[in-house]
Amino acid sequence: MxxxxxxxxxxxxxxxxxxxxxxxxxxxxxxxxxxxxxxxxxxxxxxxxxxxxxxxxxxxxxxxxxxxxxxxxxxxxxxxxxxxxxxxxxxxxxxxxxxxxxxxxxxxxxxxxxxxxxxxxxxxxxxxxxxxxxxxxxxxxxxxxxxxxxxxxxxxxxxxxxxxxxxxxxxxxxxxxxxxxxxxxxxxxxxxxxxxxxxxxxxxxxxxxxxxxxxxxxxxxxxxxxxxxxxxxxxGGSDPFVVMPSADVDRAARTAVTARVQNNGQSCIAAKRFIVHTDVFDAFAERFTAGMKALKVGDPLDEDTDIGPLSTEQGRGDLEELVDDAVENGATVLCGGERPEGFTEHGWYYAPTILTDITPEMRVHQEETFGPVATLYRAADLDEAVALANDTPFGLSSNVWTNDEAEADRFVRDLEAGGVFFNGMTASHPAFPFGGVKRxxxxxxxxxxxxxxxxxxxxxxxxx
Missing domain, CATH: 3.40.605.10 (Aldehyde Dehydrogenase; Chain A, domain 1)
Structure with missing residues (x-):
């Protein structure tokens, strides 16, 4: 190179x-x-x-x-x-x-x-x-x-x-x-x-x-x-973002947008897999999708731009392959899933995307999406939420939205990650240790x- x-x-x-x-x-x-x-x-x-x-x-x-x-x-x-x-x-x-x-x-x-x-x-x-x-x-x-x-x-x-x-x-x-x-x-x-x-x-x-x-x-x-x-x-990281019924769903959905697309989605500690309890799944999905659709894609030197291009043409190609594989194998696209209109000829842009109906056979279930692509999962209960969160070779950080103290204790005990951030998005600070486990x-x-x-x-x- x-x-x-x-x-x-x-x-x-x-x-x-x-x-x-x-x-x-x-x-x-x-x-x-x-x-x-x-x-x-x-x-x-x-x-x-x-x-x-x-x-x-x-x-x-x-x-x-x-x-x-x-x-x-x-x-x-x-x-x-x-x-x-x-x-x-x-x-x-x-x-x-x-x-x-x-x-x-x-x-x-x-x-x-x-x-x-x-x-x-x-x-x-x-x-x-x-x-x-x-x-x-x-x-x-x-x-x-x-x-x-x-x-x-x-x-x-x-x-x-x-x-x-x-x-x-x-x-x-x-x-x-x-x-x-x-x-x-x-x-x-x-x-x-x-x-x-x-x-x-x-x-x-x-x-x-x-x-x-x-x-x-x-x-x-x-x-x-x-x-x-x-x-x-x-x-790498494929951080889970778990939302439980006791959470403030509106705030969780707003934060989810930022957590996924910070740095054009190219962050190891960006939330990538959104695991939502079935009781609040529909409400979260609606708000999360609306927030992703509202983002402005454009020239990164423009002060109003929310999403700029991916860093390399190869990086965009890799992301497209993951999305295409998921769609071909039955994933549902809630928004995005393509190069944004007006940016197909110049620059390495990709639209903010949400995929749901993810299955273990899809590459996106195990591989890191390094760009503005989110995967959305429905969890029946806390046990399934933990299992989905840990079903990845990575273990960098995690986000959990709950106001139930017993649930919080369980997530701290069982999540395989170097950090657990409650009711907020993962961020690094010089005073706190940063790193991961697994791969x-x-x-x-x-x-x-x-x-x-x-x-x-x-x-x-x-x-x-």
Whole structure:
């Protein structure tokens, strides 16, 4: 895949870039290793000062970088600006909390004495250069939620971004440089996927994090496992959105629309499978369908646009195949199911779509729909709702709408997911751990759990 900015609203190639050669990759790896030796000794206060400066710059430049993201991957520009603002907020959160999150820990006195020590503490130390393989769908946020904690922990970052967002990738390197981080603290590597294995096997690279597809995750995990290197993987998701009779159905239906089509439906944590109790199914379906039909599809640079194009022509083709397979096998289309009128010749648009009467034989029942396509299921009771919610190879997050405390306890106990969000849509926040189970990956990003993923957890024991 070429390293290029191709505007998904019209298919126009705006900029192209040459991939780094072996000599330049070697120079950058050497710089990362050298920089780490000094940077790891800097104080939390100094790292925080630099990260606050990066956040300030990002806030000042959110309009410009928002337009860049929109022209590279198609998200509505108002959502792009919001993404930039979220990144700045998260940078400040880690700048303000990292020292506390990584403070030395002291075991109980009784355990220290039992070990024969006079003092024992647990210290979190940085690992070194960490390789981040990141996707295009949230081209700033996916990187910042790795970079902010990694840099505050004293690590240095090497970014292999998706090949269709090179301008955003280069902006991030420049942002951290202009904020005052030493050269080599954060470097963007404009490389193809074929170069990742060699970099990950290099002994100077100590760990890797990947957000992306399941095949990409397997590939990186296999190489890292062979090299015995730590990895964190955040892969696909097919999150359930369960609505029970005690819920506020009107609010659930309104939220369902946003939960499905955020980022043009291209989000791992977007709700994708809507599982509704039979007692409220018809009311929910009517409101949900009306909300999806009311969305404005158009130019993502237009402030009034709700749905822009999918990021690539291949992505739209994959989505069309899933919908066509479902329809051919008996699914009912409540709305959409085709390229929207007026957008059939230019740009990679797809209409907001709801499919129902889904059966296990359909590909859409098991595969992730990465675009504005929702599947709608009817559940007879709580047991069937839980069974449908778990009937997926993924387990990233989940949404449950209920005002029954006993039902809520049951969902928390039985749902196979890294998060359960009640009466609201899934969202990430720097203070809360984020990640999944099953084929959605392993490890956690964000919060104290995330910053400690790439630390050497060191036991320090002093004899009596």
């Amino acid at each position: 070429p390293i290029a900015t191709v505007n998904p609203a019209n298919g126009e190639t705006l900029k192209t870039y040459d991939a780094l050669g072996a000599e330049e990759i070697e120079r950058r790896l050497a710089t990362a290793e050298t920089t780490f030796r000094d940077y790891r000794t800097t104080s939390f206060a100094e790292r925080a000062r630099l990260l606050h400066r990066a956040a300030d710059l990002l806030d000042e430049e959110r309009d410009d970088i928002g337009r860049v993201m929109t022209t590279e991957m198609g998200k509505p520009v108002k959502q792009a600006r919001a993404e930039a603002a979220k990144c700045a907020k998260s940078m400040r959160w880690y700048a303000d909390h990292a020292e506390e999150l990584l403070a030395d820990e002291e075991p109980a006195d009784s355990d220290v004495k039992d070990s024969g020590a006079s003092r024992v503490l647990v210290r979190y130390r940085p690992l070194g250069p960490v390789l981040a393989v990141m996707p295009w769908n949230f081209p700033l946020w996916q990187v910042v939620r790795f970079a902010a904690p990694a840099l505050m922990a004293g690590n240095v970052g090497l970014l292999k971004h998706a090949s269709n967002v090179p301008q955003t990738a280069l902006y991030l390197e420049d942002l951290f440089r202009r904020a005052g981080f030493p050269e080599g603290c954060f470097q963007t590597l404009l490389i193809g996927s074929g170069a990742v294995e060699g970099i990950l096997r290099d002994p100077r690279v100590k760990a890797a994090t990947l957000t992306g597809s399941e095949p990409a995750g397997r590939a990186v995990a296999s190489v890292a496992g062979d090299e015995v290197k730590k990895t964190v993987l955040e892969l 959605s990956g392993y490890g956690r990003e964000l919060s104290g759990h995330g910053i400690r993923e790439f630390c050497n957890i060191t036991t320090v024991w002093h004899g009596a």
